[in-house]
Amino acid sequence: MSYVIIGAGPAGVTAAETLRKQSPDAKIMLVCDHPGLPYSRMAIPYLLTEKVDEQGITLRPDESHFDQLNITLLHDSAAALDLGSKTVLLNRGEPIQYQKLLIASGAKPRQLPTPGNSLPQVQNCWTLEDARLLIAHLKDGSQVVLIGAGFIGTIILEALIEKGAKVTVIEQGERIVPRMVGPEPSALIRNWCEQNGVVFYTSSVVEEITEVEEGGSLLVHLREGEVIPAERVVVATGAEPNCSFVEGSAIQMEGGIVVDSHLRSSNPDIYAAGDVAVAPDSFSHQLVSHHAIQPLAVEQGRIAALNMSGKEVEYSSHFAMNILDTFGLITASFGAWEGVEGGDSVEIMDSTHHRYLCYQFDGDRLVGATTVGRSHDLGIIKGLIQSKASLGRLKEKLKEQPERLKEIYLEWSKPGFRI
Amino acid sequence: MHKALLIKPVHCTACQQCEMACSYMKVGAFNPSKSAIKIFTFDGGGVKVPYTCTQCNEAWCMMVCPVGAITLNTETGAKVVTEARCVGCKVCTIACPFGTINYNSDKGVVTKCDLCNGTPACVEVCPTNALTYVDADNLNSDRMQTHAEKSHTSAGEVAHKTL
Numbered sequence: 416m417s418y419v420i421i422g423a424g425p426a427g428v429t430a431a432e433t434l435r436k437q438s439p440d441a442k443i444m445l446v447c448d449h450p451g452l453p454y455s456r457m458a459i460p461y462l463l464t465e466k467v468d469e470q471g472i473t474l475r476p477d478e479s480h481f482d483q484l485n486i487t488l489l490h491d492s493a494a495a496l497d498l499g500s501k502t503v504l505l506n507r508g509e510p511i512q513y514q515k516l517l518i519a520s521g522a523k524p525r526q527l528p529t530p531g532n533s534l535p536q537v538q539n540c541w542t543l544e545d546a547r548l549l550i551a552h553l554k555d556g557s558q559v560v561l562i563g564a565g566f567i568g569t570i571i572l573e574a575l576i577e578k579g580a581k582v583t584v585i586e587q588g589e590r591i592v593p594r595m596v597g598p599e600p601s602a603l604i605r606n607w608c609e610q611n612g613v614v615f616y617t618s619s620v621v622e623e624i625t626e627v628e629e630g631g632s633l634l635v636h637l638r639e640g641e642v643i644p645a646e647r648v649v650v651a652t653g654a655e656p657n658c659s660f661v662e663g664s665a666i667q668m669e670g671g672i673v674v675d676s677h678l679r680s681s682n683p684d685i686y687a688a689g690d691v692a693v694a695p696d697s698f699s700h701q702l703v704s705h706h707a708i709q710p711l712a713v714e715q716g717r718i719a720a721l722n723m724s725g726k727e728v729e730y731s732s733h734f735a736m737n738i739l740d741t742f743g744l745i746t747a748s749f750g751a752w753e754g755v756e757g758g759d760s761v762e763i764m765d766s767t768h769h770r771y772l773c774y775q776f777d778g779d780r781l782v783g784a785t786t787v788g789r790s791h792d793l794g795i796i797k798g799l800i801q802s803k804a805s806l807g808r809l810k811e812k813l814k815e816q817p818e819r820l821k822e823i824y825l826e827w828s829k830p831g832f833r834i
Numbered sequence: 835m836h837k838a839l840l841i842k843p844v845h846c847t848a849c850q851q852c853e854m855a856c857s858y859m860k861v862g863a864f865n866p867s868k869s870a871i872k873i874f875t876f877d878g879g880g881v882k883v884p885y886t887c888t889q890c891n892e893a894w895c896m897m898v899c900p901v902g903a904i905t906l907n908t909e910t911g912a913k914v915v916t917e918a919r920c921v922g923c924k925v926c927t928i929a930c931p932f933g934t935i936n937y938n939s940d941k942g943v944v945t946k947c948d949l950c951n952g953t954p955a956c957v958e959v960c961p962t963n964a965l966t967y968v969d970a971d972n973l974n975s976d977r978m979q980t981h982a983e984k985s986h987t988s989a990g991e992v993a994h995k996t997l
Contacts, residue, residue: 455900455901457900471901472901475902709898717892738924740924745924747928790939794929795933797931799931
């Protein structure tokens with residue numbers, strides 16, 4: 416069997432390893448669009464803050480990992496697919512043939528549709544190259560404008576501040592991390608960040624970025640009239656699937672590659688996993704790609720690979736989960752954190768201590784949650800949501816005592832404990 | 835032959851020796867809040883349940899770690915955090931469905947049970963044998979199966995069990 420995987424992020428790498436476990440003799444080719452070893456984009460903030468060096472962000476620490484597994488790491492990128500001859504056309508090298516193909520080419524940052532967006536002082540913080548560029552230009556006290564206060568933007572924010580930058584954040588939406596938490600927890604995080612020196616402009620749109628002098632400092636002009644000086648602008652306005660090479664083929668696309676419950680695309684020999692794949696959300700049932708969520712990318716890579724190697728394994732837990740650390744304030748959200756129609760919820764707000772807790776239920780099942788100011792036992796929330804656990808009478812107990820999640824979980828998982 | 839932690843809640847008196855010993859191993863201080871094993875009490879203290887990592891086979895924490903900081907100790911079967919490699923991103927803490935890997939904000943890394951490299955301190959100090967370290971084969975597979983089904987993991991993924 417000959418497998419080709421396009422993309423060497425967490426989904427692609429996990430898929431390659433899973434395929435190897437399943438098929439000791441198969442030919443496995445992993446197409447990696449950057450030089451060097453596969454690395455983790457989500458670890459980039461820790462590179463910025465010098466918590467780790469470049470070796471510290473590689474997905475697999477052992478340099479010979481892929482050689483040992485006899486996985487061919489091909490440094491190239493896909494240009495187009497020829498479904499008839501089962502061939503991937505590459506941008507540099509000769510076309511490669513596959514029997515089963517996994518597309519795990521990830522996402523790319525959405526570009527800012529604003530005059531001045533291509534100035535050299537304006538950049539993303541998405542790739543290792545971006546990180547190197549940012550590190551080279553950041554000095555203690557640098558004035559940075561960060562455009563976008565989504566999940567990724569907010570993670571970068573923490574790193575920028577830790578590097579000593581003075582950061583102003585411009586967010587188009589009404590609140591920060593709008594797709595991760597609701598208005599109340601969002602306000603808590605914002606308040607906490609402001610206490611740590613961050614300036615926010617929400618409901619604000621960047622109209623233009625201009626240079627004060629060529630190659631020098633910048634002015635960021637807001638639609639609302641404000642003009643903010645900056646030495647550097649970092650753009651984090653969201654992501655979109657990185658699959659232009661699939662366009663024009665017969666593969667069904669809908670904001671990404673549409674996959675079935677086995678992560679198979681509309682072509683029976685082609686699978687998709689990670690940010691490039693869109694599947695029905697477990698709760699909203701709408702076709703979505705939950706971008707930049709490591710556990711989902713890994714799980715999809717694993718399940719796609721199992722299906723590619725002939726095991727029928729269903730992918731059934733397609734819901735978002737995020738954890739964010741802003742200056743020591745830890746926020747997490749899971750699944751249908753906004754709630755579901757006909758569902759109910761329990762909520763505790765303690766704004767004095769920047770703590771918040773909300774569980775969302777559908778009948779007696781936990782379907783979503785948001786936590787601010789806690790870091791323990793978070794996995795249990797994910798476990799309960801993922802297993803679609805029927806909590807029975809324990810649901811009411813959880814609503815009465817939301818802080819006692821772990822005890823209630825134990826009671827649920829091992830009912831024999833109760834006499 | 836792997837050994838596994840066998841927990842018998844019926845023998846547990848909630849004396850917290852295990853939590854003390856574990857935290858001493860983990861952070862060098864007797865501080866149950868830093869322990870990787872926790873005792874929970876139910877029914878007003880009538881039922882006590884020690885709870886820790888099951889060292890599951892397809893470990894979510896190990897699979898999702900973006901920098902390969904969690905690895906398998908092939909001798910003990912434990913999934914072990916390499917603190918020098920952990921960046922503190924906490925993704926494992928939301929991926930583990932059992933909630934048994936947690937962030938230590940003092941150290942900036944995650945902590946979980948690593949079976950103390952084959953000599954679990956919790957077992958050493960447990961005065962009632964509620965915690966023992968036994969051959970994994972001796973574990974009753976039916977009970978494992980029940981727990982696994984409830985937790986939606988495969989039976990093979992549950993390395994320790996509760997009697």
